[in-house]
Amino acid sequence: MKLPAPVSFAVGLVPALAAGWLLFPRLLYRTEAQPLPFNHKAHTEGGMGCADCHAVAENGRFAGLPATEACAGCHAEKGDNAGINALVASYVEPGREVPWLVHARQPDNVYFPHAPHVTGDKLACARCHGPHGESTATKAYVVNRLSGYSRDIWGPSIARVGRKEWQGMKMSDCIQCHRAGGRESACLDCHK
Amino acid sequence: MHTSKHTTSLPAHRYTLVVDLDRCTGCGACGTACAVENNIPPAAEKATERTGTVWMRVHEAAAAGDGPSTFVPIPCQQCDNPPCVDVCPQRAIEYDPRTGIVAQIPVRCLGCRYCMVACPYHTRSFNWWTPEWPEGMKATLNPDVSIRTRGVVEKCNFCVQRLQAARAKASAAGQAEIDPADYVPACVEACPSRALSFGDAADEKGEVARLAKDPESFRLLAGLGTGPKVLYRSSDPAVRERLSRTGVTRG
Numbered sequence: 001m002k003l004p005a006p007v008s009f010a011v012g013l014v015p016a017l018a019a020g021w022l023l024f025p026r027l028l029y030r031t032e033a034q035p036l037p038f039n040h041k042a043h044t045e046g047g048m049g050c051a052d053c054h055a056v057a058e059n060g061r062f063a064g065l066p067a068t069e070a071c072a073g074c075h076a077e078k079g080d081n082a083g084i085n086a087l088v089a090s091y092v093e094p095g096r097e098v099p100w101l102v103h104a105r106q107p108d109n110v111y112f113p114h115a116p117h118v119t120g121d122k123l124a125c126a127r128c129h130g131p132h133g134e135s136t137a138t139k140a141y142v143v144n145r146l147s148g149y150s151r152d153i154w155g156p157s158i159a160r161v162g163r164k165e166w167q168g169m170k171m172s173d174c175i176q177c178h179r180a181g182g183r184e185s186a187c188l189d190c191h192k
Numbered sequence: 193m194h195t196s197k198h199t200t201s202l203p204a205h206r207y208t209l210v211v212d213l214d215r216c217t218g219c220g221a222c223g224t225a226c227a228v229e230n231n232i233p234p235a236a237e238k239a240t241e242r243t244g245t246v247w248m249r250v251h252e253a254a255a256a257g258d259g260p261s262t263f264v265p266i267p268c269q270q271c272d273n274p275p276c277v278d279v280c281p282q283r284a285i286e287y288d289p290r291t292g293i294v295a296q297i298p299v300r301c302l303g304c305r306y307c308m309v310a311c312p313y314h315t316r317s318f319n320w321w322t323p324e325w326p327e328g329m330k331a332t333l334n335p336d337v338s339i340r341t342r343g344v345v346e347k348c349n350f351c352v353q354r355l356q357a358a359r360a361k362a363s364a365a366g367q368a369e370i371d372p373a374d375y376v377p378a379c380v381e382a383c384p385s386r387a388l389s390f391g392d393a394a395d396e397k398g399e400v401a402r403l404a405k406d407p408e409s410f411r412l413l414a415g416l417g418t419g420p421k422v423l424y425r426s427s428d429p430a431v432r433e434r435l436s437r438t439g440v441t442r443g
Contacts, residue, residue: 060364
């Protein structure tokens with residue numbers, strides 16, 4: 001039986017597209033577990049803000065993760081929460097830092113200072129990081145096997161369809177906002 | 193002074209390096225500080241004078257007669273009309289119209305080395321080998337400068353990472369402009385004889401603007417019209433005449 005040309009074309013094209021759009025992304029990314037469970041909502045409901053743990057340093061550079069010392073300010077002893085007990089046993093008592101996997105970590109050649117964005121332009125943290133403060137559990141850390149970059153840099157949708165403004169931290173996402181604000185600038189403003 | 197063809201007017205800031213040849217002893221501290229600051233690896237085993245990676249090279253210009261040699265430190269001249277920008281097929285070199293800095297973006301570079309041919313000052317290096325550091329030395333690398341791979345060209349960016357840091361510090365303090373004291377390249381900081389000075393030549397009251405107008409200041413290969421923002425100074429008219437006309441030959 002000889003199929004009409006458009007049909008035989010489709011018979012080849014459809015599986016190829018399916019493999020490219022559905023199968024390949026699954027192969028491309030690997031999921032890693034965070035070292036500890038963490039409930040942001042439980043902290044923010046208690047009246048804490050982002051900056052209580054993720055502060056911009058005096059030199060304006062890192063809004064990094066809190067040191068174990070900061071956690072130990074409240075969680076110095078074990079209680080009835082398995083996550084807190086794991087924190088105390090594995091990190092607070094031995095005095096180790098928690099090796100969190102950072103979703104927003106950028107490639108090595110990117111220079112991103114928080115101060116001009118957060119202190120200068122008063123952008124809300126959620127503009128780029130999403131409603132992270134309302135999460136009750138740690139999100140799976142998904143990493144690109146080839147580049148080693150977090151999935152959050154690209155965003156959840158491979159085709160970038162229906163992307164919310166905080167989803168994705170690609171260079172094009174930075175540029176989009178910079179252009180909209182008339183802040184188009186030089187390569188080495190954001191690269192090193 | 194040249195107006196850049198990459199902008200309609202001169203940049204708001206014109207970061208400029210002034211090298212006083214009378215003070216330079218040729219010690220090479222500038223190049224060492226530069227290598228440490230900018231994560232330039234120790235020379236590969238097979239590297240030669242021409243194939244090693246050097247951003248700040250100190251040349252010796254011998255005097256015509258019995259006179260003493262002049263030592264001439266030559267980093268990227270940060271031209272206002274940079275020939276390298278014009279020839280790059282990758283747009284991996286960018287003239288920043290706000291600072292006058294000629295920025296090299298190694299991740300975009302395809303390694304064709306047209307820029308190295310175009311540069312009349314021989315201030316560009318090609319990475320012939322994968323950068324390697326001796327055991328333990330990786331811990332001393334500067335996190336503000338990314339490492340370049342084999343197969344790309346690199347050069348002095350006027351320690352732009354220090355400008356980035358100064359800008360971030362200013363933002364955190366709610367200031368629009370940086371404190372000039374926060375942006376000083378590593379070579380300038382290291383020079384023990386204070387032969388190097390750095391500043392914004394657009395600041396008319398600044399020391400660099402004053403030195404730029406001084407009759408003892410000159411540019412290398414001034415006749416080419418590249419408009420360098422690295423100025424040289426010498427009290428010896430013969431040195432001024434020779435270097436501004438012929439520059440320094442390699443070696």
